Amino acid sequence: MDELEILTTLVETYEAQHYVIDAPDPIEAIKFRMEQEGLKQKDLVPIVESKSRVSEILNKKKLTIEMIRNLHNQLHIPVESFF
Numbered sequence: 001m002d003e004l005e006i007l008t009t010l011v012e013t014y015e016a017q018h019y020v021i022d023a024p025d026p027i028e029a030i031k032f033r034m035e036q037e038g039l040k041q042k043d044l045v046p047i048v049e050s051k052s053r054v055s056e057i058l059n060k061k062k063l064t065i066e067m068i069r070n071l072h073n074q075l076h077i078p079v080e081s082f083f
Helices: 002-018 026-037 041-048 051-058 065-075
Strands: none
C-alpha cells in the first residue's frame, strides 16, 4: 500500500510539472456545456435575459454577476471557470 501511495504522489507531481492544465476560457466553457447538452443559442435566452445578450456573450462580451450565477445554477458550469 505504501508503494502505491508513493507512486501516486510521484505521478501527480510529474503531471503537475509537465502537463499543466490551464483554466478554460469562460466562453469556451459555456460553448462546451451547450454542446454537451445539445443546446442552441436560443436555449440560453431564459438564462441571460435576451437573444441579443446571448450573441454578445458568445462573442466574448462581459458577463454580469447575475449571468454567471444563472449559468452556474442552470448549466452547472463551475463558478471558477468564469474568473
